[in-house]
Amino acid sequence: MLNLRLYMLQRLTALLMAPLVLGHLAVMIYAIQGGLSAAEILGRTQGSALWFTFYGTFVVAVSIHGAIGLRSILHEWAGLKGALLEAVMWLAGIGLFILGARAVWAVTFA
Amino acid sequence: MQNLRVTIERGPDQPNAQREFDVPAQANQTVLDVVSWIQQNADPTLSYRFACRVGMCGSCAMMVNGVPRWTCRTHISKVLEGDSVTIGPLRNLPVIKDLAVDMDPFFDKWVAAEGVHHGALTRDDPIAPVDPAEAARGQADAGIECINCSVCYAACDTVTGNPDYLGPAALQRAWTLLNDSKDSARNAILEAVSGVGGCHNCHSIGSCTAYCPNDLDPLSAIAGLKRETAKSFFKRGR
Numbered sequence: 402m403l404n405l406r407l408y409m410l411q412r413l414t415a416l417l418m419a420p421l422v423l424g425h426l427a428v429m430i431y432a433i434q435g436g437l438s439a440a441e442i443l444g445r446t447q448g449s450a451l452w453f454t455f456y457g458t459f460v461v462a463v464s465i466h467g468a469i470g471l472r473s474i475l476h477e478w479a480g481l482k483g484a485l486l487e488a489v490m491w492l493a494g495i496g497l498f499i500l501g502a503r504a505v506w507a508v509t510f511a
Numbered sequence: 512m513q514n515l516r517v518t519i520e521r522g523p524d525q526p527n528a529q530r531e532f533d534v535p536a537q538a539n540q541t542v543l544d545v546v547s548w549i550q551q552n553a554d555p556t557l558s559y560r561f562a563c564r565v566g567m568c569g570s571c572a573m574m575v576n577g578v579p580r581w582t583c584r585t586h587i588s589k590v591l592e593g594d595s596v597t598i599g600p601l602r603n604l605p606v607i608k609d610l611a612v613d614m615d616p617f618f619d620k621w622v623a624a625e626g627v628h629h630g631a632l633t634r635d636d637p638i639a640p641v642d643p644a645e646a647a648r649g650q651a652d653a654g655i656e657c658i659n660c661s662v663c664y665a666a667c668d669t670v671t672g673n674p675d676y677l678g679p680a681a682l683q684r685a686w687t688l689l690n691d692s693k694d695s696a697r698n699a700i701l702e703a704v705s706g707v708g709g710c711h712n713c714h715s716i717g718s719c720t721a722y723c724p725n726d727l728d729p730l731s732a733i734a735g736l737k738r739e740t741a742k743s744f745f746k747r748g749r
Contacts, residue, residue, distance in 0.1 A: 402673055408711035408737075409744050473712075477672030 460501030
């Protein structure tokens, strides 16, 4: 159910996410000091190539990593297989990407 | 203690078969002795499998109180709960009758993992030297004492959830051949363990290593395959 390519994709995206998760947590702790407002967040992210790259990469990695992880769980715990398993994996990955990409786009350009 | 209370899981289609047996306790008695006593003295229709009785042939593995064990080398005193024990067919394999399971899926996967010798020499070539001090030979030696008993396969939760998964024994065999200087099919082995049922489905739960009656370490063998296939992925792109 997992071949080498899916395995490597999941491991490599995990490698990518490890520093991003730590960065994300650090910024959250830093950002809530003295209250949190939409204006403050947007002030940091709007038009910022750095934050666009940071969260853009994060969203791509999460979509791939999460979809493959769900694939394993759905196969082993729910018995999904074949075309249905492929479809659910792609749907989960594309869904996660659309949700995340929309948010990244909004805080950077909208 | 006079008698052991033994429960045997009978199946698959024998709702009326006797399941509870009283077996005379002996000072020295293996689980296989208990099963044999039942078959010889209480119910001759009980089916089970054994051959060597000394832990070499790998044919007598069963679930004992829910744990996969080689029954010829397991003393009943070690597994009794009070004076009771429950004995069933190996997990993760189709039951033929009572304690005898169909081992075909287990051995088919052994072959699917390229667990066969791939020689490159003919009878006219000189015998290839094997250096016992070589690091790769050490890796191969660690796995070749496998007796194909399928205890690891029965213990593996990944096999339970993912029937295509080749399982610990087959993958460990692939690992020993990958490290064997006499084997010439490195890429074929890496290919075979990288498919849909390959080593990458292993969750590293470690039941194979925990339950192997010969103290082998399939978990590390599979980790080795993951390492080598990852290297090959970066080098060859697959």
